[in-house]
Amino acid sequence: MDWFxxxxVAEQLGDWDAAIALVSAHAECYSTDHTLHNNHLWHMDLLARAKRFSELTELALTDVHARRRLNRSLRDQGMEAVLRSRAEDGDRDALYVLVRLLCETNRAQEAHRVVQDSGSEDQYAHQIVARFRSPSSDTR
Structure with missing residues (x-):
C-alpha cells in the first residue's frame, strides 16, 4: 500500500496523527505540481478536522489556505469570539466569515456594527451586509 x-485509510479511521504525517510529507503550498498543491489543501483540511486549531493558527500567519480553513473551522465549531478577535486583529477573511455568520443568523445590525468597527473602508464587507439586507436575498 502506497502512502496515499x-x-x-488513516483518515477514514480518524487516525489524524498518521494521516497528517503522511499527507504533509507530500504537500506544498502554491506548488506548480498540482498534486503537491492539492495535498497541501488536504493537509489543511485534515488539521481542521482533527481540531488542531493551534497548528492552523501558526500556519495561518503565512499561509492563506490555512487562514481560510481555520476561519471556516472556527465558524463551524461555533467559536464566534475567536473569529471576532481574528477579525479585530486585521484578518480580512475572518471579518468576511464573521459578517456572513451574523447575517445568516439574522443579526444584520450586529454585522453592520462589526463592519463599521473593523473595516469601515472595506467595500466587500459592506457588500456582504447589503446583500443580506436586500429584498432579493430572501429568495435564496
Whole structure:
C-alpha cells in the first residue's frame, strides 16, 4: 500500500496523527505540481478536522489556505469570539466569515456594527451586509 492509500485509510479511521504525517510529507503550498498543491489543501483540511486549531493558527500567519480553513473551522465549531478577535486583529477573511455568520443568523445590525468597527473602508464587507439586507436575498 502506497502512502496515499495509507493516508486515506488513516483518515477514514480518524487516525489524524498518521494521516497528517503522511499527507504533509507530500504537500506544498502554491506548488506548480498540482498534486503537491492539492495535498497541501488536504493537509489543511485534515488539521481542521482533527481540531488542531493551534497548528492552523501558526500556519495561518503565512499561509492563506490555512487562514481560510481555520476561519471556516472556527465558524463551524461555533467559536464566534475567536473569529471576532481574528477579525479585530486585521484578518480580512475572518471579518468576511464573521459578517456572513451574523447575517445568516439574522443579526444584520450586529454585522453592520462589526463592519463599521473593523473595516469601515472595506467595500466587500459592506457588500456582504447589503446583500443580506436586500429584498432579493430572501429568495435564496
Amino acid at each position: 492509500e495509507q493516508a486515506r
